[in-house]
Amino acid sequence: MKKRIALTGATGFIGGHLLEELLSNGYYVNAITRKPQQARKNVRWIEGNIENKEALSKLLEEVDVVINVAGLVKAKTQREFIAANSHPVLNLANAVKASHKNPHFIQVSSLVARKKNISNYATSKHQGEMHLKNNNLGIKWTIVRPPGVYGPNDNETLKIFRALSWRITFSPSNSAFRVSWIHVEDLVKAISCLMENSEYYNKTVELDDGNKNGYSYKEFYNTAAKILTLKPLHITLPKFILKILGHTNDLLSSIIGYTPMVSAMKVNEMCHPDWVCQNNAEEQVTGWTPKYNLEKGLKETLDWYKKNGYM
Template identity: 25%
Template sequence: MSADSATVLVTGATGFVGSHVVEALLDAGHIVRCTVRRTSDTRWLDGLDVERVEADMRRREALEEAVRGAASVVHLAGVTRASRPDLYRRVNGDGTARLGEAAVEAGVGRFVYVSSLAARGPDGAEGPVSEYGASKREGEERLRGMRDRVEVVVLRPGGVYGPRDEDLLPLFRAAARGWLVAPSGGSVLQPVYASDVARAVLSALEGDAGFGPFPLAEEGVYDWPAIGDAMAAAFGHAVRLVRLPAGAFEGVGVVAQTLWRLAGRAPPLDRRRARDVARHRWTCDPGPSERALGWRAGVALPEGLRRSVEWYREAGWL
């Protein structure tokens, strides 16, 4: 595999957020190498001037080959839904450490890890409250131990949304029909638009921010009535908000998880995600990211939802 001082290796490049990162890197003039798996859906990479290399986060040899000659690594690959709790740790914890060690041995200069606000936990918690969050936190800590050998920058986006996102598609389809199911209570979200995450990755690659972790979210904080209003404005028609008690909303997640897995597919909503949304507040202070990265979210939720609806319609998803 050829070496180039400007090459950036991107894991998770075929995913929703990863594809936006790849496009931003290309627009900024970087040479991009993307890891793919045999089962990957590569449609978002088709037509892009990128190098593809087959790699799996569980195979050290493949990762060593993928990272060889790269100047930087942007690590987005991971497991967000798993049938067994240990899979989170094996991929998000051990896999991240495995890639980090391969990057160190290859002489990579900078390693940007796109973690998650779940690694911190919700407001008021002393740490992660899910296996997923704990595994992302483990990935961060494993990389922290490598800081003397490679520059590491950790980003913690909140709830990411935008064009190409299939996880939130059922929510948009429900809103298109005029209704939206949400938990009752005081849960709030502080989201971030996908292209804003991509800009943050560029800043992390090109600046001198330090380890972090750096939270990524817009400044606005939204409860479910506000989200419903923004969704109605995006569609141009009324959207009725159907509120369920937290336990019932978690039940919806359990049913969705069961039905989708019986169909052999990963569910967009499972028990863990339903619990996270129903029982917790997820906010953060993006100020440190602005000071260290020079980054600030550019797309607020009402505009982001409008753009997302427009994209879903043009793609024939709505």
Template identity: 30%
Template structure:
């Protein structure tokens, strides 16, 4: 009999790929979505839907018991919000509620939490790399909300968890990296100031595979995830230009100018109540010197072996964007 896994955030970019990976691994999948979620892209997948109430531990426990889940991959969260309290409400409180319900149900064998490298924070210079022993010093409210969720999970007795901290995730269906790739495709290549930066990336299919591996590997541990490589700040553009056979106009915008743009975006967000991808705080991440992380622990304990480097991942991503008329 197949084991059942609840995947939260199932209608999102990462969620789609999580579902595909879990189905391929032989799990029976319940996809947690909102009734307002757009799920047309999931219609051909062999899944059941769950309309999960993250506000109530009791309701969550009842759902777990009624649907007889064996595992949970918790990928639901917000990456853009207008306040720290909004981040905490979803990224921290919802995570804690679900984890408490998992323990109370006495059914859940493994709780895989998709956190973020933002919960650790960057290094101040291009030397070295982050690992699981690095001091957690997030530089945004988003990263702080993920860190608080992690800390809460570690204090829940009886919870068999695996915490995954992926670096920047990209791939088909992602709308954030798409913004950057569209600029490159339009032959415009902007950067914030002139500085040395070392960046890391993970292709969404590799992240999905790590999540599925977390269902059967690791116990009450956290793991950093990337493709295992180090990139300078120009590498994504260079690869994209090569794959699209184009040239671009490269410009370095002064940081004070970008701050003004970010402040304007924040003002619009306050009026529209719609969070912006760019704000003043986000600049702390965008201008950080070093986001390189070691994946040695994930390789050893999760048997994680990324299949995509940035070039291979971007090639597949750009092909999908063009085929689906996103680019």
């Protein structure tokens, strides 16, 4: 009999792809949602949030695996990040401990968690991990640290493609900067493999597309530009210029009330030289090999945007 999976973040970018992956493999899914959703075969939608004990209890009913994908990548304050990325992990972990089936808990974190003081986002993700690592809960957990994730239905990659139409790209002036990337389909297939194998209990796994040295900003932009058949001018900016931009966005945010993507702390993340995954992804996950290199993945993503009328 196929397992039942509890899933948070099922209406988001990564969670939505993971839901499709689980259903295609015949799993039953309990998925928590804040808004009513259309009925789907083998999906039990549970309205509420992880702070609600009744909803949390229903989410974990008869499940074999709990996968937490929900969280925020943008927020105005550290308190908002902690509330979204740290507290829910502890709530879920305690609920898992209380469950009679003792399900395997998979926490989808972020590569930035390894530099906990670089930003409020990184701090919140690190705290979420520590709830699992430091507490004597006696549960089976696996932490997944993706780097940059892209693919169909990703709004952030869409912004990059649209910005390239101006034929100018920007990046920090630090030439040593490298970052890993992974296509969302590769990520969700890896998670599916992880949840079926006990060798990953109480381990942290960093997943990327198999390019061991990652990519520079310029390499990423040039790959995207090649797909668009454009030749953009690439401009490098000193960190202090980017910091001015970040602080200006923070000030406008406090006045207008919007949540900026490029904040002063996000600039700290952007200027950190090493966001390359530290382990060999293919060796880390038995039965999984990434399907997409950067060019293939970005081309498929662009084709999806065009097909769905975004470009």
